[in-house]
Amino acid sequence: MSWLVRALLIALMPLVVSQPAAAHSPYFTDSREIALPDGTIGRLRILKGDGVVGADPARAVVLDAEGRSLARTPSSIAMLLTCSGERQCVAVDPGNWTAYEVDPASFRVGEIIRPRQDAIWALERGAEAWGFRARWATLPEIAKAELAQVLGLGGTALAFIGIGALFAVALVPRLRWPSEGGPGRRLAFFGWAALRVVVLLGAAWISAMLAFLAGVTTPLWLILMGLGTAVAAPLIRLVLRRRETVAAS
Numbered sequence: 001m002s003w004l005v006r007a008l009l010i011a012l013m014p015l016v017v018s019q020p021a022a023a024h025s026p027y028f029t030d031s032r033e034i035a036l037p038d039g040t041i042g043r044l045r046i047l048k049g050d051g052v053v054g055a056d057p058a059r060a061v062v063l064d065a066e067g068r069s070l071a072r073t074p075s076s077i078a079m080l081l082t083c084s085g086e087r088q089c090v091a092v093d094p095g096n097w098t099a100y101e102v103d104p105a106s107f108r109v110g111e112i113i114r115p116r117q118d119a120i121w122a123l124e125r126g127a128e129a130w131g132f133r134a135r136w137a138t139l140p141e142i143a144k145a146e147l148a149q150v151l152g153l154g155g156t157a158l159a160f161i162g163i164g165a166l167f168a169v170a171l172v173p174r175l176r177w178p179s180e181g182g183p184g185r186r187l188a189f190f191g192w193a194a195l196r197v198v199v200l201l202g203a204a205w206i207s208a209m210l211a212f213l214a215g216v217t218t219p220l221w222l223i224l225m226g227l228g229t230a231v232a233a234p235l236i237r238l239v240l241r242r243r244e245t246v247a248a249s
Contacts (some may be wrong), residue, residue: 071131
């Protein structure tokens with residue numbers, strides 16, 4: 001179990017030290033070319049704000065060929081871009097199962113957006129959205145968005161899998177009530193049971209905090225945790241069976 005704990009702590013360190021000590025300017029991440037109604041090529045981009053203590057909120061924005069803002073989606077903890085063809089892209093909020101299609105009829109021509117200037121702050125602030133049409137996301141769109149989120153998580157995704165494996169370590173081995181051995185054996189039984197509860201609660205808390213800091217959607221969080229448990233559980237059972245076989249021989 002100790003190697004899992006060490007691996008988890010190592011995976012958590014980059015995320016913890018990367019949290020900013022002060023507010024930072026909004027910034028762009030992913031970017032895709034899209035075709036605009038006037039025949040020019042615009043950009044569908046992800047704009048992130050400052051989450052202060054949590055994950056940076058994200059929204060999709062559309063910029064024209066000169067960099068002027070045309071549209072923006074609502075803000076979310078996770079917003080990703082998926083494309084079904086050349087310059088045919090949508091923004092997907094996998095946590096809310098929502099896809100945002102560009103809606104030129106509701107475009108608002110704004111200022112040219114440049115980093116660390118007032119215009120980018122104005123584009124990031126507020127809850128109002130325009131220039132997009134919301135609909136239910138399809139399963140392929142959700143799958144593409146979640147896969148992109150996993151690839152962006154890197155070592156943090158491995159940390160979730162490791163925590164899921166830690167759940168298996170705490171849950172799979174069976175505790176048997178001692179039929180003999182006196183109070184000491186029964187006390188040891190309760191001690192091991194309490195330790196399992198502490199491990200499970202601690203792992204759940206760490207996992208929830210990690211998901212909060214990384215901005216991971218709940219479905220993806222559960223999938224990664226479940227993957228770790230599903231992989232580790234049969235391996236642990238195999239090891240336990242071999243130990244029982246060796247002990248019986």
